[in-house]
Amino acid sequence: MKLYNTKDKSESVSFKEALFRGIGSKSGLYMPVDIPLLQKSFFENIKEKTFQEICFEISNLLLKDEIPESSLQNIISNAINFDAPLVNLNDKIKVLELFHGPTLAFKDFGARFMAESFAHFIQNQNLETTILVATSGDTGSAVANAFYKKPGIKVILLYPAGKVSKIQEMQFATLGQNISALEISGTFDDCQSLVKKSFGDKEIARRINLSSANSINIARLIPQTFYYFRAYQQLANKSEPFIFCVPSGNLGNLTAGLISQKMGLPVHKFISAVNSNSVFSDYISTGDFNPRSSISTLSNAMDVGNPNNFERITEIFNSSHEEIKSNIESISISDKETIEVIKKVYDEFDYLIDPHGAVGFSAMQKFSQLYGHTKILLETAHPAKFGNVIKSAIGKNAELPESLKTSLTGKKQTVNLSGNFKELKEFLLQN
Numbered sequence: 001m002k003l004y005n006t007k008d009k010s011e012s013v014s015f016k017e018a019l020f021r022g023i024g025s026k027s028g029l030y031m032p033v034d035i036p037l038l039q040k041s042f043f044e045n046i047k048e049k050t051f052q053e054i055c056f057e058i059s060n061l062l063l064k065d066e067i068p069e070s071s072l073q074n075i076i077s078n079a080i081n082f083d084a085p086l087v088n089l090n091d092k093i094k095v096l097e098l099f100h101g102p103t104l105a106f107k108d109f110g111a112r113f114m115a116e117s118f119a120h121f122i123q124n125q126n127l128e129t130t131i132l133v134a135t136s137g138d139t140g141s142a143v144a145n146a147f148y149k150k151p152g153i154k155v156i157l158l159y160p161a162g163k164v165s166k167i168q169e170m171q172f173a174t175l176g177q178n179i180s181a182l183e184i185s186g187t188f189d190d191c192q193s194l195v196k197k198s199f200g201d202k203e204i205a206r207r208i209n210l211s212s213a214n215s216i217n218i219a220r221l222i223p224q225t226f227y228y229f230r231a232y233q234q235l236a237n238k239s240e241p242f243i244f245c246v247p248s249g250n251l252g253n254l255t256a257g258l259i260s261q262k263m264g265l266p267v268h269k270f271i272s273a274v275n276s277n278s279v280f281s282d283y284i285s286t287g288d289f290n291p292r293s294s295i296s297t298l299s300n301a302m303d304v305g306n307p308n309n310f311e312r313i314t315e316i317f318n319s320s321h322e323e324i325k326s327n328i329e330s331i332s333i334s335d336k337e338t339i340e341v342i343k344k345v346y347d348e349f350d351y352l353i354d355p356h357g358a359v360g361f362s363a364m365q366k367f368s369q370l371y372g373h374t375k376i377l378l379e380t381a382h383p384a385k386f387g388n389v390i391k392s393a394i395g396k397n398a399e400l401p402e403s404l405k406t407s408l409t410g411k412k413q414t415v416n417l418s419g420n421f422k423e424l425k426e427f428l429l430q431n
């Protein structure tokens with residue numbers, strides 16, 4: 001697979017290079033030069049395939065020139081060892097549950113595929129790699145869990161102090177071993193910009209083999225296409241038009257959906273649901289992209305003021321706002337609506353959604369012109385990760401899955417840093 005840099009079209013890299021570098025020169029993102037179409041027969045026979053077979057065929061189409069089939073089979077079977085079931089709330093509204101991985105959020109798909117790809121390329125090499133990642137909550141736990149105890153890899157997580165949920169924090173900050181958690185006084189955007197600065201620093205580059213695990217890494221987006229096809233496979237009636245509703249922050253999940261569409265998935269439209277951080281929904285309605293500081297909300301994993309993958313979306317649509325707008329609807333949902341809709345869905349369908357899914361559900365209801373379509377909501381995290389919000393919405397707690405109970409018993413091991421780049425740099429060079 002050949003990829004180019006969005007900020008410097010002359011830079012061309014392989015998948016392996018894009019995986020290890022994470023981000024291109026001038027902070028550009030890597031995008032595939034070609035997004036190949038899946039064959040008609042893939043769709044005709046999709047009913048008979050297992051989820052892992054679907055994952056394999058998609059990733060093999062993209063990566064066959066770089067990863068031998070048997071290794072790719074291995075990567076898939078280690079990384080995607082959990083399902084993405086489609087649950088019918090009614091005839092027209094379906095929920096794609098993306099929280100059946102070990103850290104109970106969709107980020108397990110990307111993080112695990114990426115970790116296994118790293119492991120594939122560095123096996124038998126004496127190459128120590130440091131993964132630097134900023135997290136608004138779920139990325140941290142998914143990445144930490146996926147790389148935990150993987151030889152040759154160190155993970156350094158930056159997260160905004162006091163702005164992730166207790167459970168999220170416990171999932172990544174108690175592991176120790178090759179995982180360091182840095183608690184930064186600042187916002188998620190501050191963490192993200194510290195990561196970007198580190199990649200641009202010459203001295204760091206000379207002394208450390210740095211890589212990134214944020215959704216800027218293309219290796220996270222590829223596996224996120226898998227479940228869009230898995231959703232399609234589970235649709236009973238494939239001839240009716242269907243749309244996906246994607247709770248969005250950094251827009252990685254949405255970008256993966258758009259790539260799936262380019263690969264031939266017959267999706268009619270996307271709804272990108274955002275919380276009060278409305279940079280993207282404002283762009284859709286006005287055509288102006290104005291990044292700003294993020295605001296804290298109940299759907300904290302979507303508190304992003306400068307969505308990284310926006311650049312990839314404009315690449316897919318040749319920077320045409322008209323084209324983007326005709327394919328993607330977007331709307332901003334308040335915390336108040338988020339709480340209300342958790343209760344409404346619980347009362348009406350006896351189904352508990354998390355605050356991120358609730359932003360999506362609320363957004364879905366706002367587009368009455370899409371009334372006749374089958375709507376698939378991506379449920380991006382398990383509700384039990386957000387206990388307080390659930391409690392205030394429905395008056396009782398969500399049941400904790402077993403895996404969560406164990407992470408809550410660990411001891412927090414973090415390093416506190418200010419948002420000052422010099423401090424982070426010192427830490428990186430010393431550790």
Ligand SMILES: *Cc1c(COP(=O)(O)O)cnc(C)c1O
Nearest residue numbers: 138249250251252253301380381
């Ligand atoms: C990360 C995250 C999102 C936002 O996904 P993006 O790809 O950044 O748009 C939504 N919901 C949950 C639960 C998340 O962890």
